[in-house]
Amino acid sequence: MTTSLEYRLFKGNNSSEPLFHYEQIDLQQVLARRSCDFYVKEGIVYKQTSSAIEGDWHVIYVTKEEEGEMEKEEFNINDTLQLEMRELNGRANHPILKKIEFDHHIDILSHIGSDYHYIDGMEWEKDSAEIDEDRRVYVLYLIKTGYKMEGNRK
Known part of the structure; x- marks a missing residue:
């Protein structure tokens, strides 16, 4: 629609x-x-x-x-939707924790609408989300909670 x-x-x-x-x-x-x-x-x-x-x-x-300056668009060979999961840390230029590609915006919405994410067994809390049209990417800014997931979930 x-x-x-x-x-x-x-x-x-x-x-x-x-x-x-x-x-x-x-x-x-x-x-x-x-x-x-x-x-x-x-x-x-x-x-x-x-x-x-x-x-x-x-x-x-x-x-x-x-x-600021307009940033260069990311090269996207697969023409998919990009989500960057970044640590909220301005001094370190918000380092990328993980990049994910999706085919549908509902998948992006599922991630940016969630308050907690687990990356390499560590829990991260959502601070904010943005859409960067200049680079054609969604960005999720996260803060480490210190909680480590037990078990085999990824």
Whole structure:
């Protein structure tokens, strides 16, 4: 099922201005995007403040968080959806813990919607999620809890 999505820059005092439009977008992708705390486009990091449905349009309201250089798109030979699981550690440039590829946005939503993840037997707690359109990747920022999983689960 396809729908439409608009990102709007929230300016305070109940005012906003349109930023980006997606006329034909899969509903699963809208839901995955709406679950992201941050949205990166053209080198600018936006923070989601709220979302709405206005008739046939889905709307995500954002504020400008920071501006930087536009990062280069990741090369994706399989043309799949990419999820980077990163340690929340700005001093170390948020090191990648794990990369996963998916075919459907519902799989991305399943991961970014979960509060706890287990990587190499260690438990990690979700801090935030973002969609980075510049690099065409979803990113999940995690904090190590110190809990180690017992047993054979991965």
